[in-house]
Amino acid sequence: MPNADQLRAEIASVTDLLKKGRADRAFKRATKAAKKWPKMAAFPRLAGLCAVQQQKPKLAQTYFERAWRMDPANPELIQNYGLSLVQGGESEAALRFIARIAARGPLTPAQRFIHAMALLREHQGAQALTEIDEVIRHQPTNLEAHCLKADILDEQHRWNDAIDVLVALVETHPKFHFGQLRLAKSLVGVGRLDEALTHARMAFELAPTHPETLELITTLPDVTPDDLSRLEAQIAVALNQQPTANPQDDAMVHFAAAALARRGKDLAAELQHLDHAHRLLREGFQGWEDRSAQAFHQRLAAPLPLAASGSRPAVPRPIFVVGLPRSGTTLVERILSAHSSVQGLGELASVDHWARKSDASELQQAGNLAEFYIEHLPDLRPDATAFVDKAPGNYAYVGAIAQAFPNALILNITRDPRDIALSMWRAHFGAGGLYFSHDFKWMAAEANRYRRYMDHWDHLLPGRIQTVSYETLVGDFKPSVSGLATLCDLTFEEAMLSPQSATDAVRTASGLQIRQAVTTSSVGRWKTVEDHLAPFIRALDAELWPELGV
Numbered sequence: 001m002p003n004a005d006q007l008r009a010e011i012a013s014v015t016d017l018l019k020k021g022r023a024d025r026a027f028k029r030a031t032k033a034a035k036k037w038p039k040m041a042a043f044p045r046l047a048g049l050c051a052v053q054q055q056k057p058k059l060a061q062t063y064f065e066r067a068w069r070m071d072p073a074n075p076e077l078i079q080n081y082g083l084s085l086v087q088g089g090e091s092e093a094a095l096r097f098i099a100r101i102a103a104r105g106p107l108t109p110a111q112r113f114i115h116a117m118a119l120l121r122e123h124q125g126a127q128a129l130t131e132i133d134e135v136i137r138h139q140p141t142n143l144e145a146h147c148l149k150a151d152i153l154d155e156q157h158r159w160n161d162a163i164d165v166l167v168a169l170v171e172t173h174p175k176f177h178f179g180q181l182r183l184a185k186s187l188v189g190v191g192r193l194d195e196a197l198t199h200a201r202m203a204f205e206l207a208p209t210h211p212e213t214l215e216l217i218t219t220l221p222d223v224t225p226d227d228l229s230r231l232e233a234q235i236a237v238a239l240n241q242q243p244t245a246n247p248q249d250d251a252m253v254h255f256a257a258a259a260l261a262r263r264g265k266d267l268a269a270e271l272q273h274l275d276h277a278h279r280l281l282r283e284g285f286q287g288w289e290d291r292s293a294q295a296f297h298q299r300l301a302a303p304l305p306l307a308a309s310g311s312r313p314a315v316p317r318p319i320f321v322v323g324l325p326r327s328g329t330t331l332v333e334r335i336l337s338a339h340s341s342v343q344g345l346g347e348l349a350s351v352d353h354w355a356r357k358s359d360a361s362e363l364q365q366a367g368n369l370a371e372f373y374i375e376h377l378p379d380l381r382p383d384a385t386a387f388v389d390k391a392p393g394n395y396a397y398v399g400a401i402a403q404a405f406p407n408a409l410i411l412n413i414t415r416d417p418r419d420i421a422l423s424m425w426r427a428h429f430g431a432g433g434l435y436f437s438h439d440f441k442w443m444a445a446e447a448n449r450y451r452r453y454m455d456h457w458d459h460l461l462p463g464r465i466q467t468v469s470y471e472t473l474v475g476d477f478k479p480s481v482s483g484l485a486t487l488c489d490l491t492f493e494e495a496m497l498s499p500q501s502a503t504d505a506v507r508t509a510s511g512l513q514i515r516q517a518v519t520t521s522s523v524g525r526w527k528t529v530e531d532h533l534a535p536f537i538r539a540l541d542a543e544l545w546p547e548l549g550v
Contacts (some may be wrong), residue, residue, distance in 0.1 A: 007037065014046045022244040023053040041070040041077060048080060053245045055284060057088030075108055082114040089432070091121035109138045109145075116148060123353060123376050125156045127413075143169065143176050143548055144256040150182065157345065157378040159190055170199070177206040181213055188220070191502075197222060209238045211252035215428065218259035232260060247284070251277040255428045260427075271532055282438035289435075289442050296449050299396060302360075302459050307403045308367035313374055316343070318405050318490060321390040322398065323413035324450050325434060326423035328470035331518070332413055333390035334499035335481055339490050342386040344502070347391040350376045352433075354395055366403035373404065386488065393433065395450055398457040402464050407489055412454055415470035417447045417545065418526035421536045444539030474520050 010033050017026035027050035034043035064081040071077055078101055085094035098115045101107065107115065113134045119128035129152045130261045135145045146169045153162035166183040173179060180203040187196035200217040214235055217223065223231075232441055254277035261270035310391035317338060321329045337344025354372045355363065362368050380387060386409075394401060398410060421444075424437045436442035458465055466487055471478045478497060485492040495501070500517055526533055541550050 006480075007040065007042075011042055011046070014043075014050075018046070018049060018053065021053070021245045023050045024519060027054070030201070031384065039070065041067040041074065044070070045077060045080060048084065052084070052087075055246055055248055057084060060084045061088050061090070074234070075110065079110045079114065082111065083117075085339070086114060086117045086121060089121075091118040094118035095122065102244040109135045109142065113142075113145060113148065116152070120148070120152050120155060123155065123349060125152055128152045129156070143173060143179060147178060147182050150186065154186070158316035159186070162186055164189070168204075174202070175206060177203055177210065177213075180206065181210075181216065184216060193221060196220060201227070204234075208234045209241070211238065211249040211256070214238065214256040215252045215259070218256045218263075220363065221382065228260065228263070233257070235260065247280040251280040252428065254280070258426070267528070271529065277428070278425070278438040282435070282442075285432070285435035285438065288432075289445060291440075293445070296396075296453075300452070300456055303364065305364050305369075305400045305403045307368040308370045312367075312370055315377065315387075316380060316384045317372055317386040317489075319386055319388045319411065320394055320398075320401055320405075320408055321388060321392075321411045322395040323392050323393050323415070324395075324417070324420050324447060325429070325437070326420050326427065327392065327415040328413045328468075328473065329390045329392045331470075331473070331499060332411060332468060332484070332489055333388045334502050335484060335496050336386075336388050336488060336490075338495040338499055338502050339485070339493050340495070341383060341385040342488075342490065343381050343387045345378060345387050345389050346378075348389045349391065350391075351391065351394050351397050351401060355400070357522045363400070366400050369400050370404040386490075395453050395457075399460060402457070402461050410465045411487075412465050412467050413470060416524070416526065416548070417444075417535060417540060418530075418533060418548070419522060419524065420447070421533055422526045422529060423522065441539050442532065444536045447542055448539075448541045451541075455544075471520075471523050473521065474518055477518055 010029075014026050014030045014033065017023075017029065027047055030043050030050055031048040034040070034047060037043060042216055044063040044067040048060045048067065051057070051060035051063060061081070061084045063075070064084045068074070068077040068081040080095055082094055082101075085091070085097060094114065098107065098118065101111060112131050116128045116131040116135065119125075119131060129149070132145055132149045132152060135142060136149065139145060146165055149167045150162040153159075153165065163183070163186050166179060166186060167404050167459070169179045170176060170183055172355060180199045184196045184199040184203060187193070187199065197217075197220050200213065200220060203213045204212070204217055208230075214231065218235075235253060235257050239257065242250045243255070244250055254273040258270045258273035261267075261273060272532045319342075321332050321336075323329045333344050333346070335336065336342050350373045351369065353376075354369050358368065377387075395412070401408060402410060421440065424434075424443060425440075427437065429437055436446040454465070468484065468487075473484075481496050482492045485496060498517075530537075537550055540548065542548075
C-alpha cells in the first residue's frame with residue numbers, strides 16, 4: 001500500500017509547481033510519480049494539467065485518458081478527458097466519449113457543457129444551443145456557460161442575440177473579466193467600436209496584464225494618450241515576466257507591443273516584436289507544412305468530382321469568394337453584402353469541414369458537398385437572392401464547389417503576395433489552419449500552392465472562375481464596384497460604395513480595417529520592409545509569379 005503521507009506530499013508539491021507556473025518541472029515530477037504509484041489516477045491527471053498549461057493538448061489527452069481509465073466513474077476525470085478532446089481538435093471523439101458517458105446515466109451540467117462545446121465545433125448549432133440552455137437552467141450562475149451560449153449564437157449568425165446575452169451577463173457580473181473581454185470582441189465584430197472600447201477598458205481594469213486584453217485594446221481606434229501610457233506600462237510588466245509557461249500568451253503580449261510600436265511609427269520595434277511573436281507560435285506547428293504539402297498533391301492528383309445531380313432544397317445563388325488571407329476577400333464580401341438583395345455570411349467552415357470528414361470516395365461526389373453545405377447554412381433572409389461565403393481557403397476545393405453548385409459564382413481575389421505577406425505578418429489570426437502565417441517560408445509555400453490550385457482549377461473549369469484584382473478594385477473604386485455588380489448579375493447600388501458602413505458582423509482579422517473607408521494606402525506597402533520580407537520573396541516560385549519579376 002502506498003504511504004498516504006508521501007502521496008499527499010507529492011501531490012501537493014506538483015500542484016504547487018503548477019500554481020507557480022513551472023509546468024515543465026511539475027510535468028517531470030508528475031510523470032515520475034506516476035511510475036512510482038502506477039495505480040494512482042492523481043498523477044496522470046496532474047501530468048495532463050501540466051500539458052494543458054504548456055499548450056500541448058495531444059499530450060494532455062494521453063494523460064487524462066490514462067487517469068480516466070483508472071477511475072472511469074470520477075466526474076472530474078471525465079471532465080478533464082472530454083475537455084482535452086475538444087480543445088485538442090477531436091470534437092467527434094469527444095461526442096463519442098460523451099455518448100458513452102450518457103449511456104450510463106444522465107449527464108452532469110459540466111458534462112453537458114463539454115457536449116455543447118463539441119457540438120459547436122462540429123457546427124451542430126441547434127443541438128449545442130439546446131444543451132447549453134440546459135446547463136444554464138441548472139446552473140444560472142455558470143458564467144462560462146453564458147459565454148459559450150454567445151459563441152453558439154455567433155455560429156448561427158445571431159450576432160445581436162449573442163451581444164444581448166453578454167450584455168446581460170456583464171450587467172449582473174461586472175467584474176467577470178472574460179465576460180467584459182468577450183463582449184468587447186463581439187462589439188468590434190459588429191462595428192460598435194465606442195462601446196467595444198468601453199468594455200475593453202473594463203476588462204483592462206480587471207486584469208491589466210492579461211495578454212488577450214492587451215492585444216485587443218491596443219488595436220482599437222480612439223484610445224486616448226492616457227490609455228496608451230497605461231498600456232505601455234502594463235505591456236512592459238508583462239514582457240518582463242516572460243517567458244511564461246504559455247507561449248501563446250507571451251506571443252499575444254508581443255503582438256500588443258507591436259501594435260503600440262506601429263502607432264508610434266517605430267517600425268524597427270514593431271518588426272522585432274512581430275518576429276518574437278511568430279517565433280513563439282510556430283513552435284506549435286512543426287510538421288504542419290509537410291502535411292499541407294501532402295494534402296495539396298493528393299487534391300491535385302484526384303479527378304474532378306462528379307457533378308451534383310437530382311433535386312435539392314432551393315437556396316439563393318451562392319457567391320464563393322476565395323483568395324489568400326488578407327488578399328481583399330473581406331472587402332469584396334462587404335461590397336456585395338451591401339447590396340439590398342445579397343446576404344454576407346462571412347467565412348463559413350462548411351466546405352472545409354465536409355472535406356475533412358469525407359473519405360476518398362465521398363470526396364468524388366459533389367452532391368454530398370451540396371447536401372452537407374445546404375444543411376449547415378445559417379438562416380437566410382427571405383429577400384436574399386444571393387449569399388456570399390468568403391472563406392479564403394476554399395481555393396483548395398474550387399473543383400468540388402463548382403461541381404456541387406453549377407449556378408455558383410466563384411470570385412478569385414488576387415493581390416501582390418508581398419503586400420499579403422506583410423499584412424499577414426502584422427495579423428494574429430489565432431487559427432491553426434493559418435499556421436503558415438508564422439513563418440515566411442511557410443507563407444511563400446502556401447502562396448505558391450494557392451497559385452497552383454487556381455491554375456489547376458482554371459484548366460479543369462474554363463470560364464467558371466472570375467478574377468478580381470485588389471489593386472484595381474481600390475485604385476478605381478466606383479467603376480470596379482459597378483463592374484463587380486455586373487459580374488454578379490446585380491444592379492449597382494450606391495450602398496456598395498460604402499462597405500465600411502455595413503452593420504453585419506465581421507469575425508476575421510480584417511474586422512477593424514473594414515470599418516474604414518477604402519483607400520490605396522496599403523498598395524505597395526511591402527517596399528517599406530523589403531529586406532525583412534526577403535525570405536518570403538526568395539521562396540516565391542518565379543514561374544508562378546512572372547508579374548513580380550522575382
